[in-house]
Each structure stands twice: as C-alpha cells, then as structure tokens.
Amino acid sequence: MLDDTDRRILRQMQAEPGAPAADLADRAGVTASTLARRLDRLRADGILRGVRGVIHWPALGYAVEVSLRITLDKTQPRAFDAFIEAARRVPEVLEIQTFLGQVDVRLSVIARDMAHYQQLYRDHILTLPHMTDIEALMHVARVKADESLPI
The missing domain is CATH 3.30.70.920 (Lrp/AsnC effector binding domain/regulation of amino acid metabolism (RAM) domain)
Structure with missing residues (x-):
C-alpha cells in the first residue's frame, strides 16, 4: 500500500512530471536519495508506469x-x-x-x-x-x- 510519503511524491509528479529530481524531492519533503528509492519501488510495483510526453x-x-x-x-x-x-x-x-x-x-x-x-x-x-x-x-x-x- 501507499503511505503518505508515496502519495506526496505521486501528487508532485502529477503536478509537474518534468521537474528535476531535486525539485521534486524538495516539494515532496524528502531527500533526493529517499525520492530515488521510493520511485524505484513505485516503478517495480507497477504503480508508476512511466513519464511521457503528451503532444497537443x-x-x-x-x-x-x-x-x-x-x-x-x-x-x-x-x-x-x-x-x-x-x-x-x-x-x-x-x-x-x-x-x-x-x-x-x-x-x-x-x-x-x-x-x-x-x-x-x-x-x-x-x-x-x-x-x-x-x-x-x-x-x-x-x-x-x-x-x-x-x-
């Protein structure tokens, strides 16, 4: 299951998917290493399926x-x-x-x-x-x- 930290990270990724990792970590209130570890787990669990370009x-x-x-x-x-x-x-x-x-x-x-x-x-x-x-x-x-x- 997702905890509050995972949810904060996912909210920030949805808000600005192209943000640099350092900015994303700062906005989610975690360190860069915690962010990287959490993102790896979210990807491995199939929750975060990728970041994509959306073309108008x-x-x-x-x-x-x-x-x-x-x-x-x-x-x-x-x-x-x-x-x-x-x-x-x-x-x-x-x-x-x-x-x-x-x-x-x-x-x-x-x-x-x-x-x-x-x-x-x-x-x-x-x-x-x-x-x-x-x-x-x-x-x-x-x-x-x-x-x-x-x-």
Whole structure:
C-alpha cells in the first residue's frame, strides 16, 4: 500500500512530471536519495508506469476528432481480436476501448480536416473486419481532460 510519503511524491509528479529530481524531492519533503528509492519501488510495483510526453495534436495540424462507436459481428469467434489488431495499425486511431453492451468498441480518431477524415473513413475505417454497425460522433469540445488521480 501507499503511505503518505508515496502519495506526496505521486501528487508532485502529477503536478509537474518534468521537474528535476531535486525539485521534486524538495516539494515532496524528502531527500533526493529517499525520492530515488521510493520511485524505484513505485516503478517495480507497477504503480508508476512511466513519464511521457503528451503532444497537443491540434498544434501539429490535426483539427478534427471523431469518436466512432462500433458494433461487431459476435457470431465470428475472433471478431474482437481481428478488429482490434487491424484498428491498431491505423496511425490516426488514438484510442481503442472495448465495452459490454450494444456498442462493442469505441475508436478515437483524429484527422487534419474533413477531407482527410473522409479519406481515412473510406480507406481504413470501413475496411476494418467484422463491423455490423458504426456511429460517428464529431468532437466539439473537450470539457475535462485530466489524467491526474485524486491521491
């Protein structure tokens, strides 16, 4: 289990993941050696899975985001596996989620513009295997996009 020191360290890492170790240790109220030891343990325990760069994709020219809700042919034994394997190969698919219920899969897709999206849809999305239904939801605004946990 996490103790208060671990929680302080994780809170500080979430607040500023690129901070130098000395600053992080100071803000968490621990020594640099304690910080290093705790981070090693948190990584070994699979709690801290890494630090990553998050790219603001609209700054790179991607202006369209679409959420696709897809129903698969569940009479096919490997429908989920084959679909997910193929969807992973589409670079513009940022996220794949699976569900129980009427909708089986949700894809988050980005494109430079509507013409690019139309080309992706025709050439890549519609060729994905085992789809029986697809619904496109055009993204309008991201109201909350916070990956920080209440630690």
